[in-house]
Amino acid sequence: MDNTLSVGDVARRSGVAVSTLHYYEEKGLIQSLRTQGKQRRYHRSILRRVAIIRIAKQAGISLRIIKSHLEKFPTREVSPSDWQQMSSEWRAMLNERILSLTQLRDKLDSCIGCGCLSLRDCPLRNPEDKLGEEGPGARILEEERQS
């Protein structure tokens, strides 16, 4: 009980499996100290770190991305400017995803009784068959490409 946590402790308290913690360590998302017998010991701050990883993952962010952001999150020392930068990057990415989801949700909301997303060229709402003209307003989603 020297104020550190074993893998088992962290697993129980964070809700992730021991194997997952090993994996995260291998991938560089978390770190551990070791006892003489090579067993992992963690600082309590690991719990927050794991919580962040879980939330971000659940939000669909890959471990690679999470790692790249967490790397600017050292366990001990951190400069305010480091923090500022990291924080704003996370924010930007999160905002982008939030926006994307919100748009999707609203897009879905905007269709009233058919299976299409546009009132414009929906076969149900367009019984005279005015399709095939590729008018504007129908491609908002299609052209939403990204790098």
Place this chain on the structure above:
Amino acid sequence: MDNTLSVGDVARRSGVAVSTLHYYEEKGLIQSLRTQGKQRRYHRSILRRVAIIRIAKQAGISLRIIKSHLEKFPTREVSPSDWQQMSSEWRAMLNERILSLTQLRDKLDSCIGCGCLSLRDCPLRNPEDKLGEEGPGARILEEERQS
């Protein structure tokens, strides 16, 4: 040019690879008609469907989930009540994710100059070492489990 689209057309216009379209079809997310020669032909509405899939995926929603929602989205006939149900389910899930991301973002914002997420038990802001007491307010994230 009989008003249908080939896989290549769909690939070009939707921005996903042909192999991906094959895969989506195999997994039941999209359907196709076939020519005598067994080649796929799609109705134009495929473009929206694929757009939805892409957006949802980008938002971190699995194909399994997307499929389960799209299944209530038949190409031709759809009842208003079907739509209502699907729409509200998507909404609920999207709202959940949006909330999750927003919380994560705000959590990150709430820390000022250290690597922890809580002002409460941050080693930098808590130099007198009042740790190890497991007081309330420090476990919001940790206890955020779910099925």
Place this chain on the structure above:
DNA sequence: TATTGACCTCAAGTAGACATGAGGTTTTAG
């Protein structure tokens, strides 16, 4: 001190989401 439960490493397996390639068929443009 002995033993049992927790840990360790390393290799291999799994599931989701595609990409690639082989070998062959269909379409379409000249």
Place this chain on the structure above:
DNA sequence: CTAAAACCTCATGTCTACTTGAGGTCAATA
């Protein structure tokens, strides 16, 4: 009509994010 481009199926490969298992070590407690 013919040749190239586009398709087809089916098998296999890849990457991510883990899980499982074998074989062995550590540590806490009775």
